[in-house]
Amino acid sequence: MIKNISNLGDAAVYCDFGNDVNKEINSKVINYFQSLKDSKFEGITNLTPSYNKLIVSFDLSITNFEKTKKIIENLEIKKNYSISKKKIQIPVCCEEEYALDIKKLEKKLNKPTDEILETFFSKEYFCYMTGFIAGMPFLGDIDKNLHAKRLETPRVKVPKGSIGLTEQFCNIYTFESPGGWNIIGNTPLNVFDSLNEDNPNLINPGDTVSFIKINKEKYKNYNE
Amino acid sequence: MSENFFKVIRAGINTTFQDLGRNNLNHIGIPISGVMDKRNYILANKILKNGTSHPIIEFAYQGPRLVYHGEPLNISVSGDVKFKIFKNKNEIEGKCYETITLEDHDEIDLISTNKSVYGYLAIGADLNIDYQWKSCSINTKANIGSNSGKKIQDNQKIEVSKIKELSRRRLDHINSKIENIRVIKGTNFHYFSKESQVKFFKKEYSVTKLTDRMGMRLEGERLDNIINTNIKSEGLVKGVIQIPADGNPIIMLADHGTIGGYPKIATVISADFDKLSQLIPGSKIKFKEVNLKDAETIFKLYEMETNNIISKIL
Numbered sequence: 001m002i003k004n005i006s007n008l009g010d011a012a013v014y015c016d017f018g019n020d021v022n023k024e025i026n027s028k029v030i031n032y033f034q035s036l037k038d039s040k041f042e043g044i045t046n047l048t049p050s051y052n053k054l055i056v057s058f059d060l061s062i063t064n065f066e067k068t069k070k071i072i073e074n075l076e077i078k079k080n081y082s083i084s085k086k087k088i089q090i091p092v093c094c095e096e097e098y099a100l101d102i103k104k105l106e107k108k109l110n111k112p113t114d115e116i117l118e119t120f121f122s123k124e125y126f127c128y129m130t131g132f133i134a135g136m137p138f139l140g141d142i143d144k145n146l147h148a149k150r151l152e153t154p155r156v157k158v159p160k161g162s163i164g165l166t167e168q169f170c171n172i173y174t175f176e177s178p179g180g181w182n183i184i185g186n187t188p189l190n191v192f193d194s195l196n197e198d199n200p201n202l203i204n205p206g207d208t209v210s211f212i213k214i215n216k217e218k219y220k221n222y223n224e
Numbered sequence: 225m226s227e228n229f230f231k232v233i234r235a236g237i238n239t240t241f242q243d244l245g246r247n248n249l250n251h252i253g254i255p256i257s258g259v260m261d262k263r264n265y266i267l268a269n270k271i272l273k274n275g276t277s278h279p280i281i282e283f284a285y286q287g288p289r290l291v292y293h294g295e296p297l298n299i300s301v302s303g304d305v306k307f308k309i310f311k312n313k314n315e316i317e318g319k320c321y322e323t324i325t326l327e328d329h330d331e332i333d334l335i336s337t338n339k340s341v342y343g344y345l346a347i348g349a350d351l352n353i354d355y356q357w358k359s360c361s362i363n364t365k366a367n368i369g370s371n372s373g374k375k376i377q378d379n380q381k382i383e384v385s386k387i388k389e390l391s392r393r394r395l396d397h398i399n400s401k402i403e404n405i406r407v408i409k410g411t412n413f414h415y416f417s418k419e420s421q422v423k424f425f426k427k428e429y430s431v432t433k434l435t436d437r438m439g440m441r442l443e444g445e446r447l448d449n450i451i452n453t454n455i456k457s458e459g460l461v462k463g464v465i466q467i468p469a470d471g472n473p474i475i476m477l478a479d480h481g482t483i484g485g486y487p488k489i490a491t492v493i494s495a496d497f498d499k500l501s502q503l504i505p506g507s508k509i510k511f512k513e514v515n516l517k518d519a520e521t522i523f524k525l526y527e528m529e530t531n532n533i534i535s536k537i538l
Contacts, residue, residue: 009408009491010519012461021456033251046250048459048482055459057250060494060523065516131253131459131483134366138457138483150454174253175366192253194368197357201252 015054084204093219098186135174135192137203154180161186188222228294230382238284239376246359257361260501268302268346281345287334292326303343322394340502349384404512412487420447437479446471457485463492493519495526
């Protein structure tokens, strides 16, 4: 199942599941992630799943690469691990003050704003992974007519709640952070809650997200 | 019941509560955080006989000035720190790596770290602060940890309780510096031209001012990527050296993003994290390649050395 296992530095195992990004490969990554997480092996300090890779970090005072690699190779994988499969609706306001890069996207994609947004809102998106910043979901796949590269110069500050697009993916900035994705709108919904320690992320890998367009008035009144 | 607390007169530049950080949260986007220089964290706490994950006050460049109110308590300072203690009208030059007893109305002024970045103030009492995911470590970018995830502020109070007995302990210790950062080749090493692969281990790099608890940006001769300046976003670990399109290395540190999309040229070995974190902007470094077996041995030796230093506390 894992194509290649190597070391990432002296305190992590790098598991490569292949070069492609699709649900099938991603579900293998998630199966390994869940199985390791539930097994609670001593010395493993972090598991970082992504589209097609899984990084297993360990405490070098307790274990090492060879031992951790053996654990992963001998791991019993429960088929069809029951991952999160929630359907979540995210309200988004795309009026000019929130759609920071829509004008640039019109040029990059050679399409009017209405068409870009209509295409974007017409689909459901799968959550492949969360991370970079706390709770940020990496969602896909967006329509191939909307694929655009990252900004040439990333923003130093992307506002909290921003919805960004790049290549086949979209994401939500859970709080203000640097970033280079093309921003098309903003959600008033809190996607990460650090006070909820058991379940701080609204969106988890395996969930399906649909975006609902709202107007400015609804956006402003959302949290009242 | 009497109240014992510090009042912050001046917070300093980047003063936070830290411990060993929080594990097993990378998958939701939360990095480990925790102290930048683990050896100095351990030493300051050991001098006070504090537990192995006791919270500490970490500061960068300029530390805080604090006034203490309450029953006598011991503190210790570690790192390479210039500081003063004020008792009544007397000014006393501070010494790192020894117990200092503070009494009601005494002040401590952590003036600066000398040719290093981080210093530590350990307190011989429990700190009345919040924990998130079993750690007090403050991550200011995500506002996670004690103090509502924010840096320690001017005029705030730091309450303490369960003051430890006032024993006297000290240690002779001098922090050594490094110029060679030892690394293991990364998963995308082959993304770079043969010439750049050689350059990476031969040329000097300087630490830039764009360095904080998240990462260290370096500047040097540009490294040429011949395959792709982006990879599919994937997990990161502390010590990973990413090379973005501009060709200059960025080393991931304690508060790093958990996922990144730039090629990984190499990873710093665990034994060099403490000293790497202490490099000030302008420092010149070179990367030196080691293999995994060597890195593991060097780490064991580094741990033995730390234990050896601890055993010399008198």
